Amino acid sequence: MAENIENNGCSQRDNAEHEGYVKASRSFNRIWKERDSAQPRLLEAILYKDNFNRAYKRVKANKGAPGIDGMTIEEALPYLKEHQQEITDRIYRGKYTPSPVRRVEIPKPDGGVRKLGIPTVVDRTLQQAITQQLVPIYEPLFAEGSYGYRPNRSAKDAILKIKEYAEQGYTFAVVLDLSKYFDTLNHEILINLLRKKVKDERVVQLIKRYLKSGVMENGVVIDTEEGSPQGGNLSPLLANVYLNEFDQEFLKRDVPCISVVVKHFCNTYG
Structure with a gap:
């Protein structure tokens, strides 16, 4: 009898411990599921069919x-229709490798x-597709005085704002020209800035x-250790993310x- 009672006691204790373990496991799993669901699924939004189209x-x-x-753009449509799933799968697996950009040189007014x-x-x-999903994240963060490459803003709007400051009594201005800005963006700094707001690694x-x-130049691929090439759809936004630190100061x-x-139109250059 004592043995039965002891066995029953052990059984009851084991059952209680098991029930406690199950409850704890369920609670733990629920917390992690809630945490995971709260994480942004930005890559999925980028590759979503409507956004891609x-x-x-x-x-x-x-x-x-x-x-x-x-x-060409016309040739790309049937290619994308045939290979979009393959491209998407490679991106999800972290195996997608972008092609080098093609170097094009256009004359500058100063002779360079x-x-x-x-x-x-x-x-x-x-x-x-990436830009379309990042713009809503970054637009509210940019300074009011930032006008380059932003929706519903133009150089004309910037001039009007400068005129407004002049009418308020400001009589001096410091004009800064960041030489080779796109070409010299520090990748490490830019990536760290992106991580502050882009939570999908x-x-x-x-x-x-x-x-x-x-970049491919004269048939040779050259590594890019800095900069974001003018001509890419993502570069203007990245340039604004980088410059925003300057504006905020x-x-x-x-x-x-x-x-x-400054926007440089390069669509017609072959």
Whole structure:
């Protein structure tokens, strides 16, 4: 009898411990599921069919020359229809490698040349898809005095704002020109800035691969250790993310600041 009672006691204790373990496990799993569901699924939003299709339409509307593969915008549509799932799978697995950009030089008014980097149409479409999902994240964070490459803002708006400051009594201005701005963006600093707001590390790594994709010049691929090529759909937004740190420093000092990342039209250059 004593043995039975002892066995029953052990059994009851084991059952209680098991029930406690099950409850704890369920609670633990629930917490982690809630935590996981709260994490942004930004990459899924980028590769969502409607977002991807909208990106291609934007690239098509912008026209533009082919990248290093020679594929035109018209030729890209059937290619994307056939290979979109394959491209998407490679991106999800972290195996997608962007093509190097094609180097194009255009003359500058001062007699020099401006170096552009033309991505392939496929990469321009992917960059545009990324941009469309990042813009809503970053737009509220940019300084009021930032006008370059922003929705519903233009250089004309910047001029009107400068005029407004003049009418308020400001009589001095400091004009700064960041030499070779796009070409000299520090990748490490930019990636760290992105991580502050982009919580989906897969997206950060995809952007990093674009920054490191290289440039083809005279048939030779050159590594890109800095900069974001002018000519890519993602570069203007990245340039604004980088420059925003500069703008915010002026705001902290209560100094009016107008920043304009100058847009260079390169769509017609072959």
